[in-house]
Amino acid sequence: MKNKTYNKKKMLIVFLCAAVMIFGLIGRLIYLMVFDAEYYQELAEDLHEREREIKAARGEIVDRNGVVLATNRTVCTISVIHSQIEDPEMVIRILAEELEMEESDVRERVEKVSSMEKIKTNVEKETGDRIREYDLAGVKVDEDYKRYYPYDDLASKVLGFTGGDNQGIIGLEGKYEEYLKGTTGTILTVTDARGIELEGVAEDRIEPVAGETLKISLDYNIQEYCEQAALKVMEEKQADSVSILLMNPQNGEIYAMVNVPEFNLNEPFELNTGEGDSLSDEELQDALNQMWRNGCINDTYEPGSTFKIITSAACLEEGVVSLDDTFVCPGYRIVEDRKIRCHKVGGHGTETFVEGIQNSCNPVFMDIGLRLGSDRFYDYFEQFGLLKLTGVDLPGEAGTIMHKREDIGTVELATMTFGQSFQITPIQLATTVSSIVNGGNRITPHLGIAVQDAEGDIIEEFRYETETGIVSAETSETMQMLLEGVVANGSGKNAYIEGYSIGGKTATSQTLPRSANKYISSFIGFAPADDPRILGMVVIHDPQGIYYGGTIAAPVLRDIYDNILPYLGIEKS
Numbered sequence: 001m002k003n004k005t006y007n008k009k010k011m012l013i014v015f016l017c018a019a020v021m022i023f024g025l026i027g028r029l030i031y032l033m034v035f036d037a038e039y040y041q042e043l044a045e046d047l048h049e050r051e052r053e054i055k056a057a058r059g060e061i062v063d064r065n066g067v068v069l070a071t072n073r074t075v076c077t078i079s080v081i082h083s084q085i086e087d088p089e090m091v092i093r094i095l096a097e098e099l100e101m102e103e104s105d106v107r108e109r110v111e112k113v114s115s116m117e118k119i120k121t122n123v124e125k126e127t128g129d130r131i132r133e134y135d136l137a138g139v140k141v142d143e144d145y146k147r148y149y150p151y152d153d154l155a156s157k158v159l160g161f162t163g164g165d166n167q168g169i170i171g172l173e174g175k176y177e178e179y180l181k182g183t184t185g186t187i188l189t190v191t192d193a194r195g196i197e198l199e200g201v202a203e204d205r206i207e208p209v210a211g212e213t214l215k216i217s218l219d220y221n222i223q224e225y226c227e228q229a230a231l232k233v234m235e236e237k238q239a240d241s242v243s244i245l246l247m248n249p250q251n252g253e254i255y256a257m258v259n260v261p262e263f264n265l266n267e268p269f270e271l272n273t274g275e276g277d278s279l280s281d282e283e284l285q286d287a288l289n290q291m292w293r294n295g296c297i298n299d300t301y302e303p304g305s306t307f308k309i310i311t312s313a314a315c316l317e318e319g320v321v322s323l324d325d326t327f328v329c330p331g332y333r334i335v336e337d338r339k340i341r342c343h344k345v346g347g348h349g350t351e352t353f354v355e356g357i358q359n360s361c362n363p364v365f366m367d368i369g370l371r372l373g374s375d376r377f378y379d380y381f382e383q384f385g386l387l388k389l390t391g392v393d394l395p396g397e398a399g400t401i402m403h404k405r406e407d408i409g410t411v412e413l414a415t416m417t418f419g420q421s422f423q424i425t426p427i428q429l430a431t432t433v434s435s436i437v438n439g440g441n442r443i444t445p446h447l448g449i450a451v452q453d454a455e456g457d458i459i460e461e462f463r464y465e466t467e468t469g470i471v472s473a474e475t476s477e478t479m480q481m482l483l484e485g486v487v488a489n490g491s492g493k494n495a496y497i498e499g500y501s502i503g504g505k506t507a508t509s510q511t512l513p514r515s516a517n518k519y520i521s522s523f524i525g526f527a528p529a530d531d532p533r534i535l536g537m538v539v540i541h542d543p544q545g546i547y548y549g550g551t552i553a554a555p556v557l558r559d560i561y562d563n564i565l566p567y568l569g570i571e572k573s
Helices: 002-035 037-047 088-099 103-110 125-133 171-175 220-236 281-292 304-318 353-359 362-372 374-383 410-416 426-437 473-489 554-567
Strands: 049-054 068-080 117-124 139-148 185-190 204-206 213-216 241-247 254-260 326-329 332-335 338-341 349-352 448-452 458-461 503-510 519-527 534-541
Touching (some): 068 088, 088 117, 103 117, 117 125, 125 139, 220 241, 220 254, 220 534, 220 554, 241 426, 241 554, 304 362, 304 374, 304 473, 304 519, 326 353, 326 362, 332 410, 338 362, 338 410, 349 353, 353 362, 353 473, 362 374, 362 410, 374 410, 426 534, 534 554
Antiparallel strands (some): 185 204, 213 448, 241 254, 241 534, 332 338, 503 519, 519 534
């Protein structure tokens, strides 16, 4: 009796366990079929779908007037599906011939067992159409986009270029990638268990979304003219390179940024010197990196006498010099144990501060710099923003190379007053001078203005910082007057244009090492002098023969202004 009871209990426990398991399985099945059905439906579809990307058209880059500087061309991507190829030898032969590829390279991809293998991207549309006409089983021809630059080398180091995947690499293409890139689409085709696409079953398409249009402050006409002027002086003076920068000193908009020699944006991996074939891979890459460098923002140099604008502003702001102060220039100054010369060997004799600026007299600036002192000089470096980046919307901006405060002795201070023994970028100098002559507002130099949709409507406008109180309005007005005098009566007279008030400063600086006897000639000028609406800078690296900034750089900006001031609506007074 006891055994029967025990057996009944045992059977009951087994039954209950079985019932629990059954109900658990039923519950799990209901959950999978009802609540998780969508997830497993997607997995099932994935097993029978093949996905192919559709590249989005990259957004265009247009100048301030709507001129297209970067756009797209339709190209093709050629791929093969291993499981669908019926005649591999024919496929290999035709693709190798049409795509101008080595047969062994094509064979490797065709014979690779994969769901889909890319043979070549960025194939010209005409070639893609011919391959499509062969109607080769297992060969797919998908339309794609390739970046195209209508003006080849125009503003090459500003615009930048894209790689094989249409991703921005340098310049504006890289900086504004998030706006320009767009969203990739897909083509989904249904296959059987063997991976063969099913006939008569419609493809699913997720359409790509094109990138947005970037509107920039660059002006095509001004950029083109400046590049012509830069090439002309580079050839005439057999210079290594020439940089020209034009911007609005009131708001920081850049109208032109030239760095010749430029390079062909449609062939960015071909050296503009034509020397690529003789170089190793490492040498070629180094040469390409140098070719792509934007000298206006990536490279520093000793500014020379153009920096006297900043020394003058600091000393006037501090009150250590007045316009009527007089100085004596015997052609040099003895500073500690150093004899530091003026550019005029015989000296300028007795001169006022105004005349000292017009004459670009080094002893005058050494004197007022020593009055200011190294600590206050360094303070003004900071106040003017020279120790931080300008924030220009281009990648790779270089910072100022400057002595530490505690390392500035009397000799260092003396040489710094006229732009030696430290280095800055052209964009930094142009920005700082802009802040001195525009009323004392440090603007942010920039190219990006707005993002537009396909219809040209503005989606987003870019805003940039402005820092006020760099110098007083009084100091700014005084500097406008002094620099107008440099062009009217001083070393910058070769930049004078009748009927226009132009302010500016020349410079001739020596590169390191000094023993190489290589020079940089430069000029910075703005117009109108009493209400600057444009500021330009010309930098000529290692000109041959005469190398003085006032002789060769100032005339370049004069010729540019002679043509573009009327274009900008700046009338003669």
